[in-house]
Amino acid sequence: MQRRVYAQKEKDKVKKLLLEKKSYAEITKLLGIPKSTICTWYGKSLNRPWQKCTQLEHLKNIRKLAVVAVKRKWDKKRAEDLQEINNNLEKELPTYPFQNQGFYKSLLAMLYWAEGDKGNAGTRFANTDPNLARLYISLLRRCYNIDESKLRVRLHLHYYHSVKKMKKIWSKELNIPLNQFTKTSIKKRSKTKKFRKNFAGICFIYYGNSKIRKELLELGLKLEKTIANEIPNIPLRAINNNAPVAQRIE
Numbered sequence: 001m002q003r004r005v006y007a008q009k010e011k012d013k014v015k016k017l018l019l020e021k022k023s024y025a026e027i028t029k030l031l032g033i034p035k036s037t038i039c040t041w042y043g044k045s046l047n048r049p050w051q052k053c054t055q056l057e058h059l060k061n062i063r064k065l066a067v068v069a070v071k072r073k074w075d076k077k078r079a080e081d082l083q084e085i086n087n088n089l090e091k092e093l094p095t096y097p098f099q100n101q102g103f104y105k106s107l108l109a110m111l112y113w114a115e116g117d118k119g120n121a122g123t124r125f126a127n128t129d130p131n132l133a134r135l136y137i138s139l140l141r142r143c144y145n146i147d148e149s150k151l152r153v154r155l156h157l158h159y160y161h162s163v164k165k166m167k168k169i170w171s172k173e174l175n176i177p178l179n180q181f182t183k184t185s186i187k188k189r190s191k192t193k194k195f196r197k198n199f200a201g202i203c204f205i206y207y208g209n210s211k212i213r214k215e216l217l218e219l220g221l222k223l224e225k226t227i228a229n230e231i232p233n234i235p236l237r238a239i240n241n242n243a244p245v246a247q248r249i250e
Contacts, residue, residue: 108139113220157201
C-alpha cells in the first residue's frame with residue numbers, strides 16, 4: 001500500500017483546527033488524517049499530545065528505566081554471590097594440601113589434559129587467557145626441573161594486534177625472555193567481517209621434552225580412573241528422577 005503524502009495546506013488546516021481547540025477525533029473525522037500523524041506533526045510544538053501518543057512515549061521511557069533497574073538488580077545479585085563465594089573460599093583454601101608436591105602435579109596433569117597438545121612433539125600448551133597460561137608455566141616450573149633456555153613461545157595474533165606490544169605482555173606474564181619467542185603468526189581475518197575478538201591473541205608454550213607430556217597425560221588418566229571409581233555408580237534414570245524438572249534428561 002502506497003504511503004499517503006500530505007500537502008502543506010492540509011498540515012496548515014490541521015494546525016488551525018488544533019488552535020481552535022478541536023479534538024483529534026474531530027479533526028480525523030473532518031479531514032481523514034490519522035490521529036498518530038496529527039500527533040507527529042503538532043503534538044509537541046502545540047503542546048497538544050494525543051493520549052495514545054503520550055502513552056507510547058511514556059512506555060518508551062519506562063522501558064529504559066526498567067532495563068536500568070533490572071541491570072542494577074542483577075549486578076547487586078552477582079556482587080552478593082561473588083562475596084559469598086569468596087567468604088567460603090577463604091575458609092576452604094587453608095584446608096588444601098599446598099605443601100604436597102603431588103597436589104600441584106595433579107593440577108598440572110588436569111590442566112594439560114584439558115588444554116595441552118596430545119601429539120608426539122614435545123610438551124605444548126595453548127590458550128588465550130594469560131592467567132591460565134601463567135598458571136600452567138608456574139606449575140610446570142614447580143613440578144619439573146626444566147631447562148628455561150629450552151622454552152619457546154609462539155603467538156597467533158589478528159590484524160588489530162601490535163606484535164611488539166603483545167610479545168611484551170606475554171613475556172612479562174610468563175617470565176620468558178623475548179629472544180625465546182618464535183615467529184609470530186598473523187591470522188587472516190577480514191576487517192569488515194564480524195568475529196569474536198580476544199585482547200591478547202593465542203599463546204603457544206612449547207618445551208622440547210616428550211617425556212613430560214607422556215607423564216602428564218598418563219597421570220591424568222590414572223587420576224580420572226581413581227577419582228571416578230570413588231564416585232557411586234548411580235544409574236542415569238535415578239539421577240534424572242531426583243533432579244529438578246528443568247534439569248532432567250529426557
